Amino acid sequence: MNGELNGNHVIQSMDYNTNDNNNRQTVRLRAATYLSPSIPIEYFEIILDYLKTRLGYIDTSLRYESNTRNIIQVFADNEIDIAWISGTSHIQLAQKGKAALLPVSSVHIHPDAADSAGYYCDVIIHESLGSRVKCFAELRGCKWVYNASQSLTGHYITMKELRHLGENSSFFGHKQESASDLQSIHMILNRQSDATIVDSNCLQIFLARNP
Template sequence: MLRCVTFLAPVFFPTYQAIVAYLARRVGQPIELEVGTSFDAFAAGAADLGFVCGLDYVRLTACQPESVELLAAPVAVAMRYCARPVYFSDVVVRQDSRFTRFADLRGATWVYNEQVSYSGYVAVARALSLQGETCAYFGRCLASGSHERSLQMVLDGMADATALDSHVLDLLLVARPELSQQIRIIASIGPATSPPVIAASRLDRGLKEALREALLSMHTEREHARILQESCLHCFAPVTDSSYDEIRSVYVQQEQ
């Protein structure tokens, strides 16, 4: 049995379950999906496949260069993505908020999911640094633990603004249509390359190629194309290590 772990937003867990079931059928092996707890699992042999943030991939390959390989990354359906495997960090406020642009947020209460999140924290910190600012730009910063919790804190008035993974926001707007009347996007940071699907390097080369081909052709099968569409995704696309160079440069600067 292959073991697959996800380190991404819980709202996508049903999507990953469907993808894993499809991959299991295509490669003829059962695959178990669970929520990941440690990236050491790939090198230790406790995880074979993973859905991870681009920043997680960069960190993992920096610490354990030979541990994982890229399989593919998702392409979302919305026109803003231009049929590319990219996403944005969308800065969101309540519909009735007085804030209309990122520059208005000086002194505001900001909520982020976690400091290891590229879209929720690192991309924002990077945008501030390019303006000669730090997170002290905000009056107060709160950690929520997840994108969904950050959004709820904004809706409840506990925070003024947050930054959400745009793929997550796309899916939340489908699942909860009323959100479109409750929030506004006042800025978008990016794009950055989409969170990839990775495989442990120790897996058989033929198996890795079969998994990659299955992902890249998933949208060509009607039933599985429907699953992707329901998750606001169009298909999976090839990515290479250099696809994550921009995120890598931000990571390197962050570590200095």
């Protein structure tokens, strides 16, 4: 299963100030991420450090937000200039006319998708199910955990696959919301749930840190 979304960066505005040290204009870039802890905060710090190194005339700050319910207000109040957000949050912002999608983004390659860049997610199951579950349709009746009901990965792509199978959410024996992809992974490992679907970048980073 995979769904494509071309980028998840949005930008609103920038403030320009004079740098007294070199008498040149400095861009103050106020950034925020709504994707942590599933994607480590260090990832976004690296991107901002790269921009600062390459451009040389920006000051950056990074704000960590876990509450997506306030995202429209944050942009409306001009509190941030650029943010990493979910596809669902971007749609909400776009509908309100509060932000625009950047024409550039980092590129992530899925290990099973050759050189096809896009937005990917992976279904993972507890090892105890490995002998009998070989495809999504065989997850009927399982304990399913997902990150959030408004998530592109956790909800909308899953529902799309269920409709493709002629099923609905009653396909699963039990459903539980975890609040993050990272927590969903831990719930599978701790046998609190049987299966989940998570952002591929989150999964690859987790596997790299926990070989």
